[in-house]
Amino acid sequence: MTDTSRYTVDATETSLAVLETLVASEDPLGVTAVAETVGVSKGVAHNHLSTLCTNGYVTKNDGTYSPSLQLLSMGSRTRDRHAIYEAAKHQVNNLATATGETATLFVNENGEGVPIHIAETPDGWSPPFHEGSRIPLHLTAPGKAILSSLPEENANTILETHDLVSSTDATMTDRSELVSQLQRIRDDGISFCREEHYEGIIGVAAPISTATDTLTAAIGVCGPATRLNGRFLEEDITGQVLSTTKSVYVNLA
Amino acid sequence: MTDTSRYTVDATETSLAVLETLVASEDPLGVTAVAETVGVSKGVAHNHLSTLCTNGYVTKNDGTYSPSLQLLSMGSRTRDRHAIYEAAKHQVNNLATATGETATLFVNENGEGVPIHIAETPDGWSPPFHEGSRIPLHLTAPGKAILSSLPEENANTILETHDLVSSTDATMTDRSELVSQLQRIRDDGISFCREEHYEGIIGVAAPISTATDTLTAAIGVCGPATRLNGRFLEEDITGQVLSTTKSVYVNLA
């Protein structure tokens, strides 16, 4: 008995597992492969796949199944619910163009950092996360910027419910050390990440100030340390991030 | 008995209806509102909502529910399955910058046109559709470009299974007329839309040629007729669309 909370719809969980299996796979999958991955019988996998199919979440080609772009539609609708996205996306694009580096817009969802816009440059480098990923707040520059600008009690509940999981050697796993760094971020208005999330990747970010406290988001720039080292200050990328967040603030008013 | 095909998982359909209700709503919804919209009892709505919640598809705040950015994550993963997206996104961005107008990348999914990338300009105008929407192929310039470049039998099955639904007065609802227009598009390599999808919006598009016939996609430019009229030829926006698709072709090789 998979008793997560007594009032859980098992069939739904099976369907979601099927869908996630398809999304996670590189290539289209057949019924048998899905059944094995999810751990159900072939017949059941078939029932769930055809249900997802008739509802438009999955497409079928030559007996193999793939997730459909309906997910993109719902995802983009969900992103549009965050007012900050419309208010900031062009400025984030401009930031990427001006710096020649990847610029990102992060929001806080349930105590985790989620990039809802990633503006890449045509140089071919892409960050190792994608739009919609959940990334622990303490791991990235935008995440720490968000943490630093949250009301203190909210930040504390987040730190209590989410472990400071380690991602690289540089990850900040000590809470008191993190708290003092957050204070420095509050003082300076700027947040840095030095390979704390991925080896070889560094970033800067600043929180987006808001009149009301309902919004919490941050804008950042990140890229390979080999290319970016020193440039945050030398080329004033830091200043560009700050003025971007300020112009978004004006845009919101 | 909702007998769509005898082997359908009803509980899954209920959960999907719940999720879609949340996505469609502007604001977070409570249990009662969801129950009414979906047409189930309060208790059942609650079960499905908490199932979606524990699985990360929905977030809960003060007793109201919203769709979560997990949908964006899965949507963006699904988009990344289309190799054309990586190959074309920067060129589409450049096209938008060069023309000062909205540029789009469409693919064909199950006989419908789906924009998987929309590059807007900072002028504030946004197209009335969003990434992931399904749009009948005959309604848009990119859609017709796709139809024209499909192998003839595939195009025919699409025209047989999808009605030429009317969207505006200008919509092409006559099949033979459409077929002859498609031939012209094949000859010219370029496709136009003159308010056939929405009043006041016009567009140009060209299909992306491919060595293998597996890919079918198109790149276009669209915007308000009041601003765009005449400029397709005068400013050679048409030529820019064409050279963009050519450079993507090279990029794919």
Add this chain to the structure above:
DNA sequence: TACCTTGTTCTAGAGTGCAGAACGAACCGG
């Protein structure tokens, strides 16, 4: 305080989703 209206929990039984087996089609090597 009394009375709404929320969200949540509970229960019992109708009916549905489940495993597993059987079917048919496609493919492959001999």
Add this chain to the structure above:
DNA sequence: CCGGTTCGTTCTGCACTCTAGAACAAGGTA
């Protein structure tokens, strides 16, 4: 051309899950 394998699909009956509806708790309002 044919036995063997593997696939997707269909089938069946029973166990158990999901459902409706009622009851409960918690807030808000007058």
